[in-house]
Amino acid sequence: MNVHLHRAVTVFAALAIVIASSVMAQSYPTKPVRMVLGFPPGGGIDVLARIIAPKLTERWGQQVVVDNRPGAAGNIGADIVAKAPADGYTLLMMTMSHAVGASLYTKLPFHPADSFSGVTLVGATTLVLLTHPSSSAKSLKELIALAKARPGQLSFGSSGIGGSPHLAGELLKLQTGINIVHVPYKGSGLAFADLIGGHVPLLMSALPGALPHIRSGRVRAIAVTSVRRSQAVSEVPTIAESGVPGYDVRHWFGALAPAGTERTIIDRLHDEFVAVLHMPDVAEAFGRAGTDPVSNKPREFDAYLRAEIARWGKVIKEAGVRVN
Numbered sequence: 001m002n003v004h005l006h007r008a009v010t011v012f013a014a015l016a017i018v019i020a021s022s023v024m025a026q027s028y029p030t031k032p033v034r035m036v037l038g039f040p041p042g043g044g045i046d047v048l049a050r051i052i053a054p055k056l057t058e059r060w061g062q063q064v065v066v067d068n069r070p071g072a073a074g075n076i077g078a079d080i081v082a083k084a085p086a087d088g089y090t091l092l093m094m095t096m097s098h099a100v101g102a103s104l105y106t107k108l109p110f111h112p113a114d115s116f117s118g119v120t121l122v123g124a125t126t127l128v129l130l131t132h133p134s135s136s137a138k139s140l141k142e143l144i145a146l147a148k149a150r151p152g153q154l155s156f157g158s159s160g161i162g163g164s165p166h167l168a169g170e171l172l173k174l175q176t177g178i179n180i181v182h183v184p185y186k187g188s189g190l191a192f193a194d195l196i197g198g199h200v201p202l203l204m205s206a207l208p209g210a211l212p213h214i215r216s217g218r219v220r221a222i223a224v225t226s227v228r229r230s231q232a233v234s235e236v237p238t239i240a241e242s243g244v245p246g247y248d249v250r251h252w253f254g255a256l257a258p259a260g261t262e263r264t265i266i267d268r269l270h271d272e273f274v275a276v277l278h279m280p281d282v283a284e285a286f287g288r289a290g291t292d293p294v295s296n297k298p299r300e301f302d303a304y305l306r307a308e309i310a311r312w313g314k315v316i317k318e319a320g321v322r323v324n
Contacts, residue, residue, distance in 0.1 A: 028268055032063040034090045038077025038098075040070040044208055044289065045253050048123050049093045051285045055276040073097055073162060075108060082110035086260035088269060092116065096164050096252050096312075099305055103313035104162045104323055112309060118301030119255040119269045122277060125291040126226035127168050127251055128210050128236065129156075130203045130219045132195060140223045140242035143202075147178040155181040156202035157195060159188040161323055164251040165204040167312060168225050170319035172204075175244050195219055206251050207232060208290035225249040232290050252308075253291070254301060266298050 033056070035049055046068065053064040069077040074097050084090035102112040129140070137143035147154050158165035161184045169182060183200055185191040188209050195203040196218045203219070207230060213219045214233060221236045227248040229238055239247045255273060257266060276282055277293040286293045296304065315321075 026268075028088055028265055029060055029062045031089065032065055033060075033088070034065050034067050035093055036067045036069055036077045036081050036090060037093050038069055038071070038074030039095070041068055044125065044206060044251070044291065045093055045095050047208075047289050048253055048286065048291065051282055051289075052122065052273070052276055055279065055282060056272060059272060059275070073101060073104075073160075075101060075105065078112070078115075079109050081256065081258055082115040084258050086117075086258040086262075088257060088261055088265040090258065091119070091269070092256040093122075094254055094256060096250075096308065097162065098254075098256075099308035100162055100164070100167060100312045100316070102309045103316045104321065113302070113306050115259050116256040116305075117259055117261045117266055118298045118305060119257055119266060120273050120295045120298065120301055121252060121254045121304065122273060122293065122295065123286055123291040124226075124250040124252040124294050125289075126207050126224045126230050127165055127204055127249055128207050128214075128224050128230075128233070129169075129172075129222045129239070130195060130205060130210060130214075131201060131222055132198055133217065133220045134198070135201060135220065137222070138220070140237070140239060140244070143222060144176050144178055144243070147176075147180050151179040152181060154201055155183045156204055157183045157185055157191040157200040158204050159191055160184050160186065162316075162321060164249065165206065167315055167319075167321070168249040169204045170321060171249060171315050172239065172244070172247065174315065174318055175247055192219070206290075211290055230290075232287075252294075254305070270295075270298050 035053055037045055037049055039045055049066050053066050056064045069080055078092055078098060081090055081092035098112055131137060137146050156169050166182060188205055191203055192213060194200045214221050221233055223239045223242050224230050224236050225239055227240055274295045277295050283293050
């Protein structure tokens with residue numbers, strides 16, 4: 001009798017937890033939600049967050065506050081969220097650099113995967129390889145031939161060490177065997193100034209920041225890094241179709257919650273983010289920013305993040321990338 005009673009109590013206790021969790025998810029959120037970004041205003045992830053946040057505010061009737069905490073390649077913002085209560089009221093809007101940091105920085109105060117629970121991917125954009133319009137290399141094939149004829153004499157700029165443009169360039173070097181020297185800049189603005197001024201022959205950049213310069217004719221787009229052409233510059237071929245099969249780099253954006261957040265809260269967040277991403281005006285706003293809205297399931301995003309950590313860790317090791 002006591003055994004049966006114990007089992008009944010256990011079952012009812014488990015059922016009570018499930019019901020409480022479900023009720024919590026249905027009533028969530030009951031107060032403002034903070035959306036932390038590890039980057040300054042105006043960048044790609046900031047633009048996307050400020051498209052998404054007002055839509056979530058409308059749906060929830062609770063304010064979603066975008067909180068920029070720039071510094072250390074996004075790690076300051078990530079650390080804030082990793083140490084926040086796992087209650088769904090502090091979220092991290094992050095970029096591909098979050099996965100890169102696992103191998104680039106040896107003493108992070110958090111683990112890029114273990115310290116977080118995935119909500120969903122939210123967007124992805126391609127990068128683009130650029131030259132000055134006066135360059136003799138008008139295609140990737142011509143550029144590779146030029147680089148092999150002059151090993152170590154050509155350089156390519158990027159917005160900084162360890163960013164997706166830098167690593168996309170290192171991956172291109174590894175897959176083609178060319179020897180071009182990386183020149184890191186403190187932001188894409190300075191990099192574009194030097195490319196347009198003829199001080200650096202090549203530049204790898206995220207497409208949104210490059211579009212105005214491409215359209216004005218101040219720079220020439222040689223190839224995009226994604227496996228498919230971008231609708232924004234459909235005339236520009238991919239690196240893969242230009243003679244580097246298997247090459248595919250997308251700069252992606254996602255949403256994370258602190259590890260230990262209730263699965264019902266994670267699922268509610270996922271459903272709400274996906275509903276916003278499917279709104280026509282959101283898709284249009286993303287398109288103007290040169291970004292495709294994308295999503296996946298929370299556990300799929302967890303797996304994707306770990307795969308990206310492994311992928312870029314290998315590139316960083318093989319290329320010998322170091323942070324000074």
